[in-house]
Amino acid sequence: MKKKNIIIWAIVVVVVIIAGYFSFGGHKAAQNKTVTIGIMSGEKQEDAIWKSVAATAKDKYNITLKFKKFTDYSQPNKALAEGDVDLNSFQHYAFLNAWNKANHSKLVPIGKTFITPIRLYSNKVKNVKDIADGSTIAVPNDATNESRALFLLKNAGLITLKKDTDLATVKSIDKNPKHLQIKELDASQTARSLSDVAAAVINTNYAQAAKLNYKSAIYVEPVNKDSQQWINIIVAKNKDKNKKEYKEVVKAYQTAKTKKEIQKEYGTAEIPAWNIKLK
Structure with missing residues (x-):
C-alpha cells in the first residue's frame, strides 16, 4: 500500500508539473510572438523610429519585432509576397497599387504611417x-x-x-x-x-x-487632398490583413510616442499621417 501511495504521489507531481508548464511556460511561449518587417537600409532616422515602435510592441503586446533591410524599392514587396518577411513598411499607396498591378499581386495596406513631401x-x-x-x-x-x-x-x-x-x-x-x-x-x-x-x-x-x-x-x-496616394503604409499579404498580431504592430506604430519620435528625427520633413486631415 505504501508503494502504491508513492506511485500515486509521483503521478500527481508529474501532472502538476505538466499543468504548470502549460499554464505558465506554455502560455508565455504562445504569447511571445515575432514579426519580421521589411524596411529600407541606410536610414538612421527610420531605425530610431522603429526602435521606439519595437519597444512599444514588446511592452504592450509582447511582440518582438525583427527587421530585414533592403537596398532598393524593388525588393521589399517581392520579399513579402514570397514570405521572406511578414510585413513591410517603405512605400506609399501609389507605389503599392502600381506594384500590385505590374506583378498581379494582392498585397494590402493595413495601417498608415507618415507622409513625406518630396x-x-x-x-x-x-x-x-x-x-x-x-x-x-x-x-x-x-x-x-x-x-x-x-x-x-x-x-x-x-x-x-x-x-x-x-x-x-x-x-x-x-x-x-x-x-x-x-x-x-x-x-x-x-x-x-x-x-x-x-x-x-x-x-x-x-x-x-x-x-x-x-x-x-x-x-x-x-500637401493637400491630392496627397492621399503619397501616404506611407504598413503592408501585409491579403490573407494576413486581419491577423491580430499584425494589427497590434500597427497600433504600436500609431501612438503619440511614435509621433514625437518622428518629429524628433525629421522635424517637419516627415509628417505623421494616421490621423492627418488633408485639405
Whole structure:
C-alpha cells in the first residue's frame, strides 16, 4: 500500500508539473510572438523610429519585432509576397497599387504611417526660377516616384502635363518651355547626381542618407487632398490583413510616442499621417 501511495504521489507531481508548464511556460511561449518587417537600409532616422515602435510592441503586446533591410524599392514587396518577411513598411499607396498591378499581386495596406513631401534640390541654383534653359533635372525612375516628381515639376511651374494624366512619365509632358532634359535614375542615385545636374527630385530618405538638409530644397511638394496616394503604409499579404498580431504592430506604430519620435528625427520633413486631415 505504501508503494502504491508513492506511485500515486509521483503521478500527481508529474501532472502538476505538466499543468504548470502549460499554464505558465506554455502560455508565455504562445504569447511571445515575432514579426519580421521589411524596411529600407541606410536610414538612421527610420531605425530610431522603429526602435521606439519595437519597444512599444514588446511592452504592450509582447511582440518582438525583427527587421530585414533592403537596398532598393524593388525588393521589399517581392520579399513579402514570397514570405521572406511578414510585413513591410517603405512605400506609399501609389507605389503599392502600381506594384500590385505590374506583378498581379494582392498585397494590402493595413495601417498608415507618415507622409513625406518630396523635394527638389540643387547645388547650382537657389530658386526654381533660376534653372537655366536646357538644364538637366534628375528624377527617380520607378513608376510612382517618377510620376510624383513630374507632378512636382509641374506644380513648380517648370513643365505642364497632358490633360487627365494619372501616372505621369516623360511622355506625359505637354509643355516644356525651358527645354529641360529629364534624367531618370534609380531613386538611390538621385542625391549623388546633384554635382552633374541642375537639380534633382530626391526622396527624403535618400536625402537624409546623403546628409542633405531638407530645408535647403528649392521647392517642396504641397500637401493637400491630392496627397492621399503619397501616404506611407504598413503592408501585409491579403490573407494576413486581419491577423491580430499584425494589427497590434500597427497600433504600436500609431501612438503619440511614435509621433514625437518622428518629429524628433525629421522635424517637419516627415509628417505623421494616421490621423492627418488633408485639405
